[in-house]
Amino acid sequence: MHKVSDADRVVATTHLTRRELDKAYGKERMDTTIRALQDECKCQVFHGVDATALDAFPLGEKSQCLGESQCSFDRVIWNFPCVVPPKKPTGDGRGADGQLAEIQVNKVLLRKFFGSAAQHLRAGGEVHVAHKTKAPFCHWDILKQAREGAHGVLEYQGGVIFDRACYPGYGARKVATGAGSFPTTDAITYVWQKSQLLCCEATQSAEEMMTTQANEVASLRSLRSLSCFLTHSEGPSARSNESA
Template sequence: MEKEKRIKHYSSKHKILLVGEGDFSFSLCLAKAFGSASNMVATSLDSKGTLGIYYSRALDNLLQLEDLGCTILHGVDAHAMSQHAFLKDKLFDQIVFNFPHAGFLFSELSSRGIELHRDLVRGFMRSSREMVSEDGEIHVTHKTTHPFSEWKMEEIAKEVGLFLVNEVPFYKWDYDGYCNKKGSGSKCNKTFNVGECSTFRFMKKKDPPITSQVNNERNEYF
């Protein structure tokens, strides 16, 4: 049996789905820590053809991931991934979305911009809830200062039947080689200061057992 290898919250024994990967540097960081990426599926919204245009290191990162056995999917919409032909019948121990962002159509300070970002996170969480294992976790890494705090991650999670397990401070230096990207238009390949941010770890709310519901109904008659 292979020895388990870990990096922060992630283990080589976990089945991990990474969403919105940009230049795939976070996926590659995990894969190198594990010595293999056979337990990982890494996805992006971009097509493979556009990645080389948008991100300077993406194609090299993809080649390394492929050599390490990673399954890579392009054109995956975070809102609809539970219906994706490859993903729809699979369950994951962890589903990860780092710094989700709906683009710069509106100012990040505006109410319309904030609601667009909230819609992105809501769709991701709703889709992820169908794909995470019973005791698995959904991770969203996100800035915690204003205006990003106005996204209200825990509130969105409750809407879709998730609960916050904990909120862990995120430090970029914990993930050697990870380079966060803006991921929008001409700004795609630019990085940004993550500042104060956390990884929010969510799990599914469990429905009460059917037997308990039946017993409660019976007790009403006595």
């Protein structure tokens, strides 16, 4: 497991509550995993978090970014997002994640996630989403959901092969149940970066405002100097403005 320095801050979230995690994966296993995250990675762990509505959860420390207290992360990562399929009658034969009937609801899931994640990124921060590329997952059109969900704030950087060797101990599991894995040989990690244009524009606007204010102060001082030259005295109102 990768150890981080004291300067790093890692936050891990699960959609399942702790009780649901224990039921799906086993309490002893979850105790070991969470303890390792907290002790070795100095990681904050939160359960029952909706990735499509991150504003509703106090995800650790927050910092200012363009006046938004929620813009605090350098990266937001989600591997294999998927809506839990509805339970089917016995004998239906359909229970695998990502069936065609769930395509639309998973598109909505992704759009909402990208919109929420973008609000929690610093300018230049990244969103990483790993997912399978075979049908029906290819029909989710992840790139389109990112564009629409984040309203163009996230710029697509490209994709890299999802290599499980880079994640020692990681295992892909079915949603909610924790039972049964699925192949990831066709998976790709998609990467987006939050545009720095808004940050630059905000900085430029602030600088322009300061320049304008400085010019106004210089103009007022010139007028006061002219008034002093003409009257050989500086009235109370001028002194009051000078103090201001």
